[in-house]
Amino acid sequence: MLHVIKVLHLSMFIFLSSLAAHSQANEILSFGVVPQQAANKLAKNWGPVFDYISQHSGVTIRFATAPNIPEFEKRLKQGEYDLAYMNPYHYTVYGDNPGYIAFAKQKDKAITGILVTRKDTSLQAITDLEGNLAFPAPAAFAASILTRSALNEAGVDYQPNYVKSHDSVYRAVAKGLFPAGGGVVRTFNNTEQDIHKQLKIFWRSKAFTPHAIAAHPRLQISTIEAVQAALMTMNNDPAAKALLKAINFKGFAAANYSDWDDVRALNIDLLK
Numbered sequence: 074m075l076h077v078i079k080v081l082h083l084s085m086f087i088f089l090s091s092l093a094a095h096s097q098a099n100e101i102l103s104f105g106v107v108p109q110q111a112a113n114k115l116a117k118n119w120g121p122v123f124d125y126i127s128q129h130s131g132v133t134i135r136f137a138t139a140p141n142i143p144e145f146e147k148r149l150k151q152g153e154y155d156l157a158y159m160n161p162y163h164y165t166v167y168g169d170n171p172g173y174i175a176f177a178k179q180k181d182k183a184i185t186g187i188l189v190t191r192k193d194t195s196l197q198a199i200t201d202l203e204g205n206l207a208f209p210a211p212a213a214f215a216a217s218i219l220t221r222s223a224l225n226e227a228g229v230d231y232q233p234n235y236v237k238s239h240d241s242v243y244r245a246v247a248k249g250l251f252p253a254g255g256g257v258v259r260t261f262n263n264t265e266q267d268i269h270k271q272l273k274i275f276w277r278s279k280a281f282t283p284h285a286i287a288a289h290p291r292l293q294i295s296t297i298e299a300v301q302a303a304l305m306t307m308n309n310d311p312a313a314k315a316l317l318k319a320i321n322f323k324g325f326a327a328a329n330y331s332d333w334d335d336v337r338a339l340n341i342d343l344l345k
Contacts, residue, residue: 100296103137105154107145107163107284109209109216109239109260112138118263118319122307125316129303132296141237142210146344149173156288156300160184161336162214164285166344168330173287176301178332180308180324182259183280186219189246189261190253190275199227199276206231207242207254212343214336216242219278220255240264247271259321282332286325301327 104123106115116136123134137154139145149157152171159167161184167173190196202224208217216239224231234251236242242254243264253275261269286304288297307313308324317324 101133101135102155102292102296102300103153104134105137105139105145105148105157105159107157107159108138108140108142108237109213109257110263111238111240112140114240121316122320125307125313126300126303129306130299132299134300142213146212150344152289152291154289155292156286158284158286160212160214160284161282161333162212162218162341162343164287164333165337165341168285168287168333172290173285174290174292174297175285175287175328175330175332176297177286177304177325178328179283179322180326182283182323184215184283185258185280186215186217186223186278187256187258187261187274188220188253188276189243189256189272191246191249191271192273194252194273194275196252196275199223200229202253203230204232205234205251207236207245207251208233209237209239209242209255210235213239213255215257215278215281216255216260218341218343219281220276223276223278240268243268243272263321281335285328285333 106119108115115138120136123136126132127134134156139148146163148154149159149163149167150171157173159173164173164175168175188199196202206224208220211217217233221233236245239256239260242256243261245251246254247268258274261272261274288300304325305327307317
């Protein structure tokens with residue numbers, strides 16, 4: 074009789090384990106990518122990465138973004154994304170409420186804010202800037218918060234103009250609509266070549282922990298771990314090299330909440 078009970082318990086365990094695996098395999102998760110660039114460009118570059126994650130994790134990942142960074146922030150606050158790639162300041166806010174759980178970040182990377190100008194500019198120093206300058210959005214961490222902080226410290230008399238995305242900043246500066254604009258090295262290197270070749274990095278900020286890849290707390294830990302493992306697999310998979318290159322990543326590293334303490338120390342309160 075005891076043997077029969079053990080067999081029944083074992084059968085039930087196998088059934089429940091199979092059911093859980095089947096449930097995970099059928100999960101469809103939204104992965105929100107901060108709209109530093111146009112949605113179609115982000116989908117083109119990140120889509121193959123998400124296909125890879127889906128294949129290696131057993132979880133179906135669906136690309137998502139927002140028309141602009143403020144709308145992306147609103148959706149993060151409401152917890153609309155199951156997974157999200159958000160800027161460092163965003164994580165200091167939305168890692169507390171609604172409690173997104175950071176589990177990965179870009180490998181061997183620190184984020185640096187930059188100011189770009191046309192290559193043919195006569196400007197020599199940050200103190201030479203004045204008037205209308207371009208930025209993606211008020212709470213874009215490196216491209217706006219760090220750059221504007223430096224301009225303020227230098228006593229520059231300027232007016233911020235928010236043009237929705239990093240690519241929009243680069244295009245506007247290249248066209249001569251603004252003498253300078255804020256961005257980050259990764260998106261600058263990933264912008265269109267005909268725009269990139271007209272511009273140069275004019276100023277760089279101090280480096281900070283890069284963007285967070287985080288999961289909404291409603292997700293099961295096993296699901297988060299499966300996605301994290303798939304990301305780590307990319308680091309040593311030759312087939313993933315081109316996928317990483319498309320998003321300008323060297324790879325992925327595991328991450329946790331305290332990794333962004335350097336950003337918390339700045340005591341930024343734009344979104345709180």
